[in-house]
Amino acid sequence: MSDKPIATTRSVTGIPTGRLAIWWILASEIFIFGGLIVTYLMFRFHHDHWTAEAAHTNTWAGAINTFVLLTSSLFAVLAHAAAERKDTERAFKFLWFTIAGAGMFLVVKSYEYTTEISHGFHMFRDVFWSFYYTATGLHAVHVIAGAIIMAIVASAVRKGKELQRVEYIGIYWHFVDVVWIFLFPLLYIAK
Amino acid sequence: MTQDHAATVDDAHHGGHPDSYYIKIWAILLVLLLISVAGPMLENPVITLITAFGVAVVKAVIVCAFFMHLYTEKRYVTYLLLVALFIMAMMFSGMAPDVTHMEGNNWFHVNNVRLPPAVHHHGEGEHHGAETQHAAHGQDTHHKDMHQDTHKKDIKHGNAHLTTAHQQHKDPAQSHPEPTATNKHPEATPPAHH
Numbered sequence: 001m002s003d004k005p006i007a008t009t010r011s012v013t014g015i016p017t018g019r020l021a022i023w024w025i026l027a028s029e030i031f032i033f034g035g036l037i038v039t040y041l042m043f044r045f046h047h048d049h050w051t052a053e054a055a056h057t058n059t060w061a062g063a064i065n066t067f068v069l070l071t072s073s074l075f076a077v078l079a080h081a082a083a084e085r086k087d088t089e090r091a092f093k094f095l096w097f098t099i100a101g102a103g104m105f106l107v108v109k110s111y112e113y114t115t116e117i118s119h120g121f122h123m124f125r126d127v128f129w130s131f132y133y134t135a136t137g138l139h140a141v142h143v144i145a146g147a148i149i150m151a152i153v154a155s156a157v158r159k160g161k162e163l164q165r166v167e168y169i170g171i172y173w174h175f176v177d178v179v180w181i182f183l184f185p186l187l188y189i190a191k
Numbered sequence: 192m193t194q195d196h197a198a199t200v201d202d203a204h205h206g207g208h209p210d211s212y213y214i215k216i217w218a219i220l221l222v223l224l225l226i227s228v229a230g231p232m233l234e235n236p237v238i239t240l241i242t243a244f245g246v247a248v249v250k251a252v253i254v255c256a257f258f259m260h261l262y263t264e265k266r267y268v269t270y271l272l273l274v275a276l277f278i279m280a281m282m283f284s285g286m287a288p289d290v291t292h293m294e295g296n297n298w299f300h301v302n303n304v305r306l307p308p309a310v311h312h313h314g315e316g317e318h319h320g321a322e323t324q325h326a327a328h329g330q331d332t333h334h335k336d337m338h339q340d341t342h343k344k345d346i347k348h349g350n351a352h353l354t355t356a357h358q359q360h361k362d363p364a365q366s367h368p369e370p371t372a373t374n375k376h377p378e379a380t381p382p383a384h385h
Contacts, residue, residue, distance in 0.1 A: 063228045
């Protein structure tokens with residue numbers, strides 16, 4: 001046995017304990033985002049005027065961000081595939097491509113927020129906008145956290161260490177992508 | 192992957208696909224994204240619903256299965272996530288009746304109550320208005336008991352009047368009432384009176 005933490009050196013469940021931990025995190029995230037989305041739906045069914053409010057969200061910005069996140073997910077899985085082949089340089093490169101995707105997503109989101117707020121569509125205009133800013137803001141926090149963790153993982157990967165973490169952060173990143181896949185039609189398409 | 196993993200963990204085929212395999216999946220996801228965006232252009236609500244939410248589910252399943260490798264992951268992980276989804280759905284289905292049914296004798300919008308002129312005429316209306324506000328803040332105890340008879344009468348009037356208030360509430364886009372002492376939070380659903 002090495003001097004690594006026990007979570008990275010044993011498995012009693014048939015999969016690495018670190019990966020199992022990621023799945024548990026995602027199970028808890030289901031309650032966070034799932035709860036928010038279901039609450040949004042329940043309110044939306046009872047407030048017809050939310051359709052008129054949703055008409056002010058920028059569909060093209062949402063679509064561009066969906067494209068950016070899907071592409072960053074591709075980069076994340078390519079980084080994972082490279083890590084599986086022990087190609088640390090390629091894994092490092094694709095991790096940073098994914099981080100760039102996160103940056104691009106946040107730039108588009110910032111543009112959206114700025115435009116909306118400057119036109120009076122702020123958080124306290126209507127409960128629809130409260131949901132909009134809460135859901136997309138919480139998602140953006142996850143994007144920022146993912147990008148920071150990915151940068152930390154990337155620095156270790158470049159040294160050839162902890163390659164299994166490329167997969168773990170990738171799974172998390174794909175989940176962030178999945179959440180956006182549902183937020184996009186809810187907030188940008190259904191008008 | 193650490194050497195210890197290789198000895199203890201069944202990780203066969205986990206992420207071991209060529210890059211072209213993932214690029215093809217990404218291309219499929221982009222086609223689905225285009226369908227999501229193009230759907231509303233047909234201006235058919237049913238088609239929009241399918242292209243928006245039906246396609247979103249397909250996209251999510253593809254990402255989970257092929258990017259997150261759930262299809263090669265141990266089956267119990269899928270069950271773990273499905274159980275989380277199920278428990279969340281159960282919690283909300285338990286809460287949904289309160290949120291989605293805004294009608295009934297024991298449930299009305301105190302904030303939307305408009306006192307009938309007749310009550311104002313007898314000088315009881317203002318009293319009831321103040322009481323309603325107290326109740327909304329959970330502070331109505333002694334005051335309520337002292338004037339129980341008056342309160343019951345007001346509720347009777349109020350319920351009849353609430354029908355109108357509720358109808359107004361159903362289409363708030365057309366009627367945005369100005370905030371008043373009893374209508375500061377149109378979205379709030381305060382506790383029911385008995």
